[in-house]
Amino acid sequence: MYVEGDEIYNLACPASPIHYQWDPVQTTKTSVHGAINMLGLAKRLKIKILQASTSEIYGNPQIHPQKEDYWGYVNPIGPRSCYDEGKRCAETLFFDYYRQHKLKIKVVRIFNTYGPRMHPNDGRVVSNFIMQALKNEPITIYGDGSQTRSFCYVDDMIDGFIKMMNSPDEFVGPVNLGNTREISILEIANMITDITNSNSKVIFNSLPKDDPVRRKPDISLAKIKLGWEPKVNLEDGLENTITYFDNLLKEN
Numbered sequence: 194m195y196v197e198g199d200e201i202y203n204l205a206c207p208a209s210p211i212h213y214q215w216d217p218v219q220t221t222k223t224s225v226h227g228a229i230n231m232l233g234l235a236k237r238l239k240i241k242i243l244q245a246s247t248s249e250i251y252g253n254p255q256i257h258p259q260k261e262d263y264w265g266y267v268n269p270i271g272p273r274s275c276y277d278e279g280k281r282c283a284e285t286l287f288f289d290y291y292r293q294h295k296l297k298i299k300v301v302r303i304f305n306t307y308g309p310r311m312h313p314n315d316g317r318v319v320s321n322f323i324m325q326a327l328k329n330e331p332i333t334i335y336g337d338g339s340q341t342r343s344f345c346y347v348d349d350m351i352d353g354f355i356k357m358m359n360s361p362d363e364f365v366g367p368v369n370l371g372n373t374r375e376i377s378i379l380e381i382a383n384m385i386t387d388i389t390n391s392n393s394k395v396i397f398n399s400l401p402k403d404d405p406v407r408r409k410p411d412i413s414l415a416k417i418k419l420g421w422e423p424k425v426n427l428e429d430g431l432e433n434t435i436t437y438f439d440n441l442l443k444e445n
Contacts, residue, residue: 200358201242203231206279217275224279228286232296241297243358244287246367248304248408249277258375258409261302261367272402284367291365299357304371304410308347308430309437319344319431322382323438326391336400338379343409345372346430349423356419364418371410372423384428388435 205227207220228244235242251259252267267277290296307319315321325332353370376384379395386393415421 199238199240201231201235201240202245202354202358203228203242204245205231206276217272220275221279221282224276224283225286228283232286232290236290236294236296241299241358241362242287243299243301243354244283245354246284246300246302247276247280248302248369248371248410249273249405250281250284250302251405251408252277253405254407257407258373258411259369260411261369261414273404288365297362298365299360300366300368301354301357301370302367302410303345303350304369304408305342305344306347306350306371307344308434310347311434311437313438313441318342318378318381319385319434320438322385323389323431323435324442326385326389326393327435327439327442329392331396332382332386332393333398334378334382334395335398335404336378337397338382338395339377340400340404341375341377341407341409342381343372343375344381344427344430345370345423346425346427346433349425352424353415353419353421356421360419368414368418369410369412370415370421371412372427373410373412374427375407375409376427381427385431385435388428388431389439 206223231242248259250267251263251265254263255266256263267281268274269278284300287298287300291298311320313320313324322332350370357366357368382395412422
């Protein structure tokens with residue numbers, strides 16, 4: 194959670210499956226209790242609050258690309274549900290506070306974000322692949338690598354946050370923030386090994402339960418309401434991120 198003047202940005206919750214599944218009860222508590230606590234604070238202080246929700250609320254989507262009016266296809270009792278349903282419940286709380294208490298809210302749905310300062314043991318594909326490639330270790334892909342994601346550089350995402358927070362009060366969202374360039378996991382693995390000139394070979398492991406097959410945002414609403422769309426292309430963003438991790442390894 195970050196408070197800036199008369200605004201609250203609520204980003205609290207681990208977003209990597211290996212981290213949020215390690216203590217799933219605490220993950221759900223972080224999303225739900227955290228939302229309740231922050232909404233209560235915003236209500237008391239009479240200030241605006243933004244919820245960083247997630248594309249995971251769409252689950253393993255049956256509609257592609259995903260628009261904000263899609264209700265999602267989520268397994269409510271699966272190993273990922275602590276995060277998916279926790280974030281869905283947080284959105285419910287935000288909109289109930291908006292309707293019941295007239296609280297000024299903003300809700301954004303983040304699609305896969307990456308960039309410098311990610312934790313080296315973050316557990317998601319970009320950081321995993323970069324660290325493995327820089328160490329010339331096997332690149333670990335779960336499934337056959339055909340599943341897709343849309344990766345948004347962190348600077349673009351923060352710009353979207355700020356534009357959403359500064360938008361008119363009557364526009365509360367939810368609004369998708371993400372890059373519309375869809376790429377397979379195998380493609381991004383190959384891209385990273387090429388950029389790093391790595392000798393790493395790709396190995397394939399079994400796909401985790403409920404892992405989404407395709408993921409791509411429809412950002413028409415963000416373009417219309419916020420005048421926002423990503424500016425950093427994937428190649429440049431990966432170059433910056435690889436440089437960060439390379440320097441981190443050299444320091445250690």
